[in-house]
Amino acid sequence: xxxxxxxxxxxxxxxxxxxxxxxxxxxxxxxxxxxxxxxxxxxxxxxxxxxxxxxxxxxxxxxxxxxxxxxxxxxxxxxxxxxxxxxxxxxxxxxxxxxxxxxxxxxxxxxxxxxxxxxxxxxxxxxx
Amino acid sequence: xxxxxxxxxxxxxxxxxxxxxxxxxxxxxxxxxxxxxxxxxxxxxxxxxxxxxxxxxxxxxxxxxxxxxxxxxxxxxxxxxxxxxxxxxxxxxxxxxxxxxxxxxxxxxxxxxxxxxxxxxxxxxxxx
Numbered sequence: 001x002x003x004x005x006x007x008x009x010x011x012x013x014x015x016x017x018x019x020x021x022x023x024x025x026x027x028x029x030x031x032x033x034x035x036x037x038x039x040x041x042x043x044x045x046x047x048x049x050x051x052x053x054x055x056x057x058x059x060x061x062x063x064x065x066x067x068x069x070x071x072x073x074x075x076x077x078x079x080x081x082x083x084x085x086x087x088x089x090x091x092x093x094x095x096x097x098x099x100x101x102x103x104x105x106x107x108x109x110x111x112x113x114x115x116x117x118x119x120x121x122x123x124x125x126x127x128x
Numbered sequence: 129x130x131x132x133x134x135x136x137x138x139x140x141x142x143x144x145x146x147x148x149x150x151x152x153x154x155x156x157x158x159x160x161x162x163x164x165x166x167x168x169x170x171x172x173x174x175x176x177x178x179x180x181x182x183x184x185x186x187x188x189x190x191x192x193x194x195x196x197x198x199x200x201x202x203x204x205x206x207x208x209x210x211x212x213x214x215x216x217x218x219x220x221x222x223x224x225x226x227x228x229x230x231x232x233x234x235x236x237x238x239x240x241x242x243x244x245x246x247x248x249x250x251x252x253x254x255x256x
Contacts (some may be wrong), residue, residue, distance in 0.1 A: 001156065012246045025240075027130075084177070096155060100152065119206030120206060122154070
């Protein structure tokens with residue numbers, strides 16, 4: 001059972017412009033980035049919320065064929081995913097799968113298909 | 129400065145079907161609803177996350193001309209807004225406005241225009 005919303009990922013056209021808007025207009029401050037992460041096909045910046053490790057992530061596509069780039073082309077800027085904290089990632093994934101959810105496992109990452117989230121892609125993330 | 133993600137509102141085509149999916153497949157449990165709230169133009173259900181008052185809200189349009197219905201028609205199901213907790217609502221709104229954000233005040237509710245959120249409509253909500 002998810003415990004809280006850990007973070008959201010927002011896909012953006014221009015990481016520098018969006019980071020400037022979030023910092024200047026919304027009063028947030030990036031702790032990291034923008035950093036290019038070629039393995040994840042994105043350049044990202046992390047904006048912490050409070051002191052508990054929760055955050056908003058801004059992500060601009062890097063290179064061709066990544067998930068962020070595809071969604072940006074199709075849907076424009078917006079919420080790319082919502083990450084929910086769970087006690088035990090493997091157990092939560094197995095339980096949701098057993099209950100009929102389309103669980104997508106990519107390496108160590110676990111996602112729930114947006115069809116089951118009714119337009120929202122959820123990521124499950126293990127947090128104490 | 130926002131402290132955490134308090135809740136998200138997910139706009140859906142069918143509150144009963146989406147609630148069933150969230151309860152059955154994702155293992156969440158509604159504490160309230162579905163309840164018709166004509167003044168807000170929606171029928172909604174609240175799915176708590178943990179014990180701190182945070183939640184996911186599912187919202188189906190009710191009647192004509194509401195914000196949820198318009199967005200559902202244009203964009204389909206998905207994240208309608210992301211609510212960020214702040215210490216003091218009036219101060220946070222004034223500060224963001226002074227810093228150039230398009231702050232939308234509707235009754236006691238405060239929203240940030242999705243242009244400033246880069247595709248995300250944020251609501252600011254006062255939480256201790």
